[in-house]
Amino acid sequence: MENVITLKNLKKSFSGREILKGIDLEIKKNEVVSVIGSSGSGKSTMLRCINLLEDATSGDILFHDKSVIEGHIDINEYRSRIVMVFQQFNLFNNMTVLDNCVRPQTVVLDRSKDEAREIAMKYLRKVGMAEYINARPAQLSGGMKQRVAIARALSMNPEVILFDEPTSALDPEMVGEVLDVMRELASEGLTMIVVTHEMAFARDVSDRVIFIDEGVICEEGDPKEFFENPKTERAKAFLSRFLN
Amino acid sequence: MTFIENVINIITKYHTLLLDGLGYTMLIALTGTIFGLIIGLLTGIIKTIPMSKSPILKFLQKLVNFIIACYVEIFRGTPMMVQSMVIFWGYAFMNDGNTLPLIPAGIFIVSINTGAYMTEIVRGGIISVDKGQFEGAYSVGMTHWQAMTNVIIPQVMRNILPSISNEFVINIKDTSVLNVIGVMELYYMANKIQTMTWNIFETYLIICVMYFIMTFTITRILRVFEKKLAGSDTYTICGSQSDPNAEIRVKKEKEEFR
Numbered sequence: 001m002e003n004v005i006t007l008k009n010l011k012k013s014f015s016g017r018e019i020l021k022g023i024d025l026e027i028k029k030n031e032v033v034s035v036i037g038s039s040g041s042g043k044s045t046m047l048r049c050i051n052l053l054e055d056a057t058s059g060d061i062l063f064h065d066k067s068v069i070e071g072h073i074d075i076n077e078y079r080s081r082i083v084m085v086f087q088q089f090n091l092f093n094n095m096t097v098l099d100n101c102v103r104p105q106t107v108v109l110d111r112s113k114d115e116a117r118e119i120a121m122k123y124l125r126k127v128g129m130a131e132y133i134n135a136r137p138a139q140l141s142g143g144m145k146q147r148v149a150i151a152r153a154l155s156m157n158p159e160v161i162l163f164d165e166p167t168s169a170l171d172p173e174m175v176g177e178v179l180d181v182m183r184e185l186a187s188e189g190l191t192m193i194v195v196t197h198e199m200a201f202a203r204d205v206s207d208r209v210i211f212i213d214e215g216v217i218c219e220e221g222d223p224k225e226f227f228e229n230p231k232t233e234r235a236k237a238f239l240s241r242f243l244n
Numbered sequence: 245m246t247f248i249e250n251v252i253n254i255i256t257k258y259h260t261l262l263l264d265g266l267g268y269t270m271l272i273a274l275t276g277t278i279f280g281l282i283i284g285l286l287t288g289i290i291k292t293i294p295m296s297k298s299p300i301l302k303f304l305q306k307l308v309n310f311i312i313a314c315y316v317e318i319f320r321g322t323p324m325m326v327q328s329m330v331i332f333w334g335y336a337f338m339n340d341g342n343t344l345p346l347i348p349a350g351i352f353i354v355s356i357n358t359g360a361y362m363t364e365i366v367r368g369g370i371i372s373v374d375k376g377q378f379e380g381a382y383s384v385g386m387t388h389w390q391a392m393t394n395v396i397i398p399q400v401m402r403n404i405l406p407s408i409s410n411e412f413v414i415n416i417k418d419t420s421v422l423n424v425i426g427v428m429e430l431y432y433m434a435n436k437i438q439t440m441t442w443n444i445f446e447t448y449l450i451i452c453v454m455y456f457i458m459t460f461t462i463t464r465i466l467r468v469f470e471k472k473l474a475g476s477d478t479y480t481i482c483g484s485q486s487d488p489n490a491e492i493r494v495k496k497e498k499e500e501f502r
Contacts, residue, residue, distance in 0.1 A: 051383055080385030090380030094398040104384040
């Protein structure tokens with residue numbers, strides 16, 4: 001099947017310190033890929049490079065086999081195809097819940113207000129936030145904010161959604177509601193790259209697990225196999241720390 | 245004649261001059277502040293454009309930023325009274341002695357001066373907005389301009405409104421320096437009245453009171469406006485935090501104690 005996103009020897013340094021040391025990755029359509037690894041291993045940086053929030057130092061990012069870095073694709077159009085969901089939600093504080101989902105559509109995709117509203121309502125209903133359309137982000141709990149953020153991402157009808165530790169900033173009792181939404185999306189065939197610390201989610205929901213350590217992909221494969229029989233020592237050490 | 249008689253005399257005889265002056269002062273201060281804000285918003289947006297990767301664009305960006313920096317430094321670093329003379333007579337010098345019409349000249353000078361201060365105020369406002377707001381906007385595909393106009397500037401405006409009010413009040417007072425080029429604002433009128441009556445103290449005391457009434461009422465009005473804009477997520481903590489027995493309650497704006 002066709003690759004949606006391909007990373008080729010992706011490297012990223014911050015003031016001389018190399019965070020990503022050459023990542024090669026292929027994401028296929030309808031695939032749910034979980035990216036795990038300890039803090040500082042570079043997994044969030046990789047995601048931010050894919051969304052071009054960080055400029056890769058070297059290497060290439062291909063979207064449908066066209067280089068994003070060499071400027072063959074309009075950056076803003078590309079970003080609207082691979083939207084991101086953040087750890088800190090990053091909802092627009094000056095807008096209501098509904099506007100958060102409508103405005104990006106009207107501004108970026110040139111959709112009419114009515115059309116955008118209809119689409120936004122569809123996805124707000126899906127994440128269970130339809131009753132809160134007039135609320136402001138400041139009035140919502142973390143779990144609610146993240147669900148709105150997911151609805152905002154879905155409203156763009158993207159090809160891929162990048163999740164950057166979507167549950168890490170949530171209180172434990174709110175993690176479930178967000179993961180439930182993500183589980184549903186995964187079952188519907190949405191292409192997702194999920195950077196997460198939720199091992200159960202990675203094991204049960206994803207099609208493939210990628211374990212990043214010190215800026216390289218250390219191990220990747222089928223989730224069941226990875227969690228039951230990790231091949232590398234580093235993956236074993238990481239999992240034993242997590243499971244105990 | 246006594247002091248009070250003099251004051252009454254000036255007011256009855258010259259109130260049209262005084263009110264005209266007051267009107268022009270308000271007109272110049274208000275339009276100058278608005279245009280200054282527009283200048284500040286534009287320069288603020290330009291200054292925060294992320295650096296381009298292409299060398300030509302990067303050079304252009306740096307050049308534009310340098311020009312803006314020069315503008316800000318020059319207009320903040322010289323007195324507006326001197327700027328008025330240089331701009332007004334500079335124009336006349338370069339146009340065979342034809343001078344600019346006075347009121348537009350006054351508005352131009354105040355705008356460009358305010359713009360220099362506003363540039364820094366807006367830049368500070370943009371920097372103070374959470375970085376996540378930019379990332380949220382960029383991540384769904386908004387351009388810098390779209391992110392600014394839809395997401396960032398509305399939040400900046402709310403944050404910098406007190407500074408804008410402050411600039412407006414400063415401008416009401418500072419338009420008085422425009423009398424050096426003959427703009428008929430309040431100070432110029434007082435100067436004129438004073439030469440006709442020779443009641444120097446009384447005349448300037450009257451406009452002193454007039455200036456104060458203007459700035460005071462404007463300040464109060466803008467404060468109400470600011471509060472309204474700050475909206476529902478402003479909280480006031482009730483009760484002394486240093487008193488261990490006090491019950492600390494949080495009062496939401498326009499809401500009764502719980």
